[in-house]
Amino acid sequence: MGSTQLPPGTEESLAATTALAAAPGEATDMVQLLGPDGTLGSDPIFSDYAKRIDPEKLRVFYTDMAKIRRFDQESTALQRQGELALWVPLTGQEAAQIGSGHASQPQDYIFPTYREHGVALVRNVDLAELLKQFRGVSNGGWDPRENNFHLYTLVLAAQTLHAVGYAMGVQRDQKAAAASDSTDPKAAVMAYFGDGASSEGDVHESMVFAASYNAPVVFFCQNNHWAISVPTEVQTKVPLSNRAKGYGFPGIRVDGNDVIAVHAVTEWALEHAREGRGPVLIEAYTYRVGAHTTADDPTKYRESAEEAAWREKDPLDRLEKYLRAEGLADDAFFDQVKADGDELAKYVRSTTHGLEVPDIRQAFASVYAEQHPLIAEELAWFEEYSAGFESDQEASN
Amino acid sequence: MATMTIAKAINEGLRATLTKNPKSLLMGEDIGHLGGVYRVTDGLIKEFGDDRVLDTPLAESGIVGTAIGLALRGYSPVCEIQFDGFVYPAFNQITTQLAKIHARSLGKLTVPVVIRIPYGGGIGSIEHHSESPEALFAHTAGLRIISPSNAHDAYWMIQKAVECKDPVIFFEPKRRYWLKGDVDVESPGLSEDPFKAHVVREGTDATIVAYGPLVPVALAAANAATEDGRSVEVIDLRSISPLDFDTVEASVKKTGRLIVAHEAPTFGGIGGEIAARISERAFLHLEAPVIRVGGFHMPYPVAKVEEDYLPDIDKILEALDRSLAY
Ligand SMILES: Cc1ncc(C[n+]2csc(CCOP(=O)(O)OP(=O)(O)O)c2C)c(N)n1
Numbered sequence: 001m002g003s004t005q006l007p008p009g010t011e012e013s014l015a016a017t018t019a020l021a022a023a024p025g026e027a028t029d030m031v032q033l034l035g036p037d038g039t040l041g042s043d044p045i046f047s048d049y050a051k052r053i054d055p056e057k058l059r060v061f062y063t064d065m066a067k068i069r070r071f072d073q074e075s076t077a078l079q080r081q082g083e084l085a086l087w088v089p090l091t092g093q094e095a096a097q098i099g100s101g102h103a104s105q106p107q108d109y110i111f112p113t114y115r116e117h118g119v120a121l122v123r124n125v126d127l128a129e130l131l132k133q134f135r136g137v138s139n140g141g142w143d144p145r146e147n148n149f150h151l152y153t154l155v156l157a158a159q160t161l162h163a164v165g166y167a168m169g170v171q172r173d174q175k176a177a178a179a180s181d182s183t184d185p186k187a188a189v190m191a192y193f194g195d196g197a198s199s200e201g202d203v204h205e206s207m208v209f210a211a212s213y214n215a216p217v218v219f220f221c222q223n224n225h226w227a228i229s230v231p232t233e234v235q236t237k238v239p240l241s242n243r244a245k246g247y248g249f250p251g252i253r254v255d256g257n258d259v260i261a262v263h264a265v266t267e268w269a270l271e272h273a274r275e276g277r278g279p280v281l282i283e284a285y286t287y288r289v290g291a292h293t294t295a296d297d298p299t300k301y302r303e304s305a306e307e308a309a310w311r312e313k314d315p316l317d318r319l320e321k322y323l324r325a326e327g328l329a330d331d332a333f334f335d336q337v338k339a340d341g342d343e344l345a346k347y348v349r350s351t352t353h354g355l356e357v358p359d360i361r362q363a364f365a366s367v368y369a370e371q372h373p374l375i376a377e378e379l380a381w382f383e384e385y386s387a388g389f390e391s392d393q394e395a396s397n
Numbered sequence: 398m399a400t401m402t403i404a405k406a407i408n409e410g411l412r413a414t415l416t417k418n419p420k421s422l423l424m425g426e427d428i429g430h431l432g433g434v435y436r437v438t439d440g441l442i443k444e445f446g447d448d449r450v451l452d453t454p455l456a457e458s459g460i461v462g463t464a465i466g467l468a469l470r471g472y473s474p475v476c477e478i479q480f481d482g483f484v485y486p487a488f489n490q491i492t493t494q495l496a497k498i499h500a501r502s503l504g505k506l507t508v509p510v511v512i513r514i515p516y517g518g519g520i521g522s523i524e525h526h527s528e529s530p531e532a533l534f535a536h537t538a539g540l541r542i543i544s545p546s547n548a549h550d551a552y553w554m555i556q557k558a559v560e561c562k563d564p565v566i567f568f569e570p571k572r573r574y575w576l577k578g579d580v581d582v583e584s585p586g587l588s589e590d591p592f593k594a595h596v597v598r599e600g601t602d603a604t605i606v607a608y609g610p611l612v613p614v615a616l617a618a619a620n621a622a623t624e625d626g627r628s629v630e631v632i633d634l635r636s637i638s639p640l641d642f643d644t645v646e647a648s649v650k651k652t653g654r655l656i657v658a659h660e661a662p663t664f665g666g667i668g669g670e671i672a673a674r675i676s677e678r679a680f681l682h683l684e685a686p687v688i689r690v691g692g693f694h695m696p697y698p699v700a701k702v703e704e705d706y707l708p709d710i711d712k713i714l715e716a717l718d719r720s721l722a723y
């Protein structure tokens with residue numbers, strides 16, 4: 001990376017923070033501000049970013065993490081009760097998602113994978129809409145342009161390329177806006193993916209394209225240690241953040257269970273991208289505490305001791321400790337958070353039952369944007385076929 | 398009216414598109430300074446700059462995937478895949494993403510990406526440079542697939558493809574790149590709708606349906622058949638998806654006989670779809686079963702034997718004889 005791309009001093013510090021660890025599982029080299037014991041440490045670059053987070057914002061971080069965990073529990077329960085076909089839990093990854101999501105600005109565009117419920121919450125997506133896909137009533141569910149939060153993508157890594165292309169478009173728009181003295185705020189794009197997905201060719205190609213075109217994109221990899229049953233060690237021999245160097249842009253590993261550090265690092269990265277200094281890779285080092293999905297059984301492939309060790313690093317617990325120790329939140333606050341969570345769970349439960357099953361005619365209507373004779377022909381056949389049943393029924397009445 | 402080759406017509410069509418649509422851009426391997434391995438994009442980088450004509454990294458999934466992102470942002474990217482046999486690394490992006498985003502978003506998002514692919518054999522090339530994978534894409538709902546057979550269509554169809562809100566795969570008959578023809582740059586005429594078939598030769602005894610590189614072969618076969626006193630109608634499909642069955646049906650109702658010719662393997666190909674549909678739509682008008690002329694069920698053979706593989710005048714005439722014998 002050229003030294004002109006980074007603020008003074010940043011490059012050296014980044015080199016330190018992204019140094020090669022002994023093994024991906026033993027990182028000693030990540031940015032951490034809020035430790036598991038709830039005490040705040042410091043970092044030469046990112047403490048400045050952390051200072052921007054005022055107490056009210058910290059309380060919002062906690063509230064959102066608690067909300068999305070409660071939502072996760074409720075959705076898991078709904079799946080167990082047969083109300084959802086599948087659920088993809090996020091417990092353990094709240095800080096990575098809430099911290100990074102809050103670092104984005106409304107004009108930024110987000111490409112999630114399929115587990116980013118926390119980011120969706122931050123981006124004001126109605127969580128009931130998020131469940132449409134899992135209930136089998138939609139392959140999407142929300143209008144991505146309303147909150148600049150794209151639809152979930154189930155084919156791993158495909159969206160990382162869309163993010164880069166979108167960022168190339170943003171870059172062009174910004175160039176045009178600069179020429180016309182527009183006051184539109186500068187935007188960046190963020191692509192989320194997992195440690196397993198990092199092995200897919202599309203992630204590699206997206207990083208090549210991002211570097212070639214200096215695209216304003218932040219790659220946000222949640223390394224939750226498992227791709228279904230396969231550990232990160234099978235995907236990579238080096239910390240994932242180190243890969244960025246090979247493409248020619250900064251890579252930062254951050255403690256993904258530390259919402260303050262995640263926010264600080266992501267804010268830095270997004271500013272870096274918005275200012276035209278190119279892409280950044282963030283590896284949020286975290287853990288998927290529960291199953292990969294409700295169809296998975298983690299007892300078959302991992303030790304419960306590993307899970308227990310990670311529970312000790314819980315992102316909510318450590319922020320709670322900090323807020324209490326600093327006198328920034330009291331029992332009343334935490335009671336209110338709990339009550340709000342229960343309220344959200346109730347809302348989700350009732351709206352799930354009410355999610356409308358679409359008419360298949362809606363599917364006919366959206367295959368193509370323009371008129372297509374085969375669709376018209378097949379729809380006409382379907383209408384006639386369906387009408388046949390209706391007239392049979394009338395006849396038998 | 399101007400006379401030009403198909404390659405030049407596509408070049409001029411792209412030039413017209415880049416001029417009138419500021420959000421359009423070209424992307425692909427070697428398409429800028431080299432002008433593409435077939436020089437179809439020759440000179441465009443000079444005229445429009447490397448912001449509009451991108452020499453991309455060498456990555457097909459990357460080209461199509463980033464084009465999707467650009468389209469989501471409001472741009473109209475036209476991708477070039479260097480050769481037919483190299484589209485497969487992008488197959489995932491085309492079939493699971495490009496084709497489905499409009500449906501997945503219930504129509505809220507459109508991805509007007511055009512993918513140009515030089516396709517087909519007959520140029521004596523080596524492996525992966527002579528394939529006809531159109532059926533693989535036609536089977537995927539959400540994509541439109543067209544292929545011009547002459548310069549006028551090439552000039553207009555590429556422009557119409559970019560204007561279309563749906564993703565379009567534009568198959569270019571590479572062995573016809575140097576075929577010259579008249580282009581009316583003032584008016585598209587029948588080319589206004591690129592998804593409709595054209596009757597390019599009228600006849601009464603049998604119909605031959607072809608598209609892209611085989612249209613001239615079908616016409617030559619029809620001409621040869623007149624020596625035996627046969628009047629053969631020829632249809633240039635132009636669009637493979639949607640397929641203009643109405644035009645084919647009307648012709649078959651007149652002639653009673655249908656031959657479908659394409660370079661792609663016969664098995665599982667577009668010809669089978671046409672045969673099945675026409676049997677259903679015009680069963681009582683058919684004097685003979687629909688006969689397909691196409692490639693064998695084998696990887697595209699080595700260049701020294703491709704003549705035995707490719708549908709030619711004689712193979713079409715043989716099919717015609719069989720049809721007329723019923
Ligand atoms: C291309 C592709 N291959 C396989 C799958 C099936 N699959 C779904 S999730 C998953 C593991 C993904 O792991 P990771 O990228 O680490 O993300 P995580 O789910 O842990 O967040 C697999 C193999 C898929 N969705 N897409």
